[in-house]
Amino acid sequence: MADIEVAMGTTKNEIQRKISTAQTTFKMSGAVKFSTVCDMVQADLNLREGDMSTSLFCKCLKAMWGKDTEVVGYCLERLGDVRRWEQGYHESSWSIVLLAYSLKQKEKLRIHKGLQFIGDIFFQENDETTAISLFRLALQGFTLMDVHRSRAECMIRLGDISKKNGDLLKALELWEMARPLFECSLQTKQVQAIDERMSKVGKDVKEEHKKHLAKLIELSTSAGKLNEVEEDDSEV
Incomplete structure (x- = not known):
């Protein structure tokens, strides 16, 4: 429950009570592995x-x-997710280790998470072409496995790249697709973040449409004046 609630955004104190209770029980019973599981959560x-x-x-x-692949994979997944670490703290080598380890263990879900996290690194380094390829590859895998949250995360990334490149309509389309996937996986903070993105970009799109419409009216008016001049010249 504590593990699930970390992802759901439950309050720290509530999660801490669960971890402490479990940790005490496992230590008293000498269950070393499960004590380590408490440490990883x-x-x-x-x-x-x-x-x-x-x-x-x-x-x-x-x-x-070498003893428990689930604990190792869990820790590498957290260490490899660049988005969860403040700038200057994340080491890109962890993302590569995650991918290599997952390939060795043939863990499909974490293989695609490794690709996603390496895509994040390339995106931060402004190599958008490589980032897009990795996000699309990861998205394809998450879609086949029907992993809602990870699919949504890749769509968010691709939408961010579209926005950065000025394709606001494509960005909105991707974010709209991601929103219900976050809702299904109970990621309320992510849903709120998408709403904020869409609200801001939606305003930008409306402004662009207004400018475009004004330009068309200006061109239309100019064309009408030009026709009037041509008609006057023909009469002369």
Whole structure:
């Protein structure tokens, strides 16, 4: 439950109580693996709350490397997601390690998440062509697996690129497609972020339409005046 609630945005104190209760129980029973699982969820919560330290994730990796692929994959996925780390804290090598590890373990979902996260890195480095290819490849995989949240994240990225390149209508189309997918996966903050994007860009599109209409009216008026001049010349 704590793991799910970290992604859903449940309050820190409520999640912390669940982790602490589980951690106490597992330590008393000597269940080392599940104590480490509590640590990895704690690390994820800490990251969500702005703690940019990788030490607890690395502790879990060291304890479970070669022993438990789920714990290792979970930690690498969080370490590899550049969007969750503040600028200057994320190391791109984690995204590559995630992809390599997932390919070795043949974990399709995390393979495509690795592609998505590497796409984020290229996007940040202004290599939009490579980023688009990676996002589309990841989106194709997430669509086949019917993973709503990850599909929506790729659509958001592609929409952001379209907006950056001035294609506002395409951006709106992609964001509109992403919105119900976030709703299905209970990502209320993401839904709010999309609404804010669409509201702002929607205003920009209306302004562009107004300018375009004004230009057409101006051209039409100019053409009418030109016809009048030509008619006057013919009469002369």
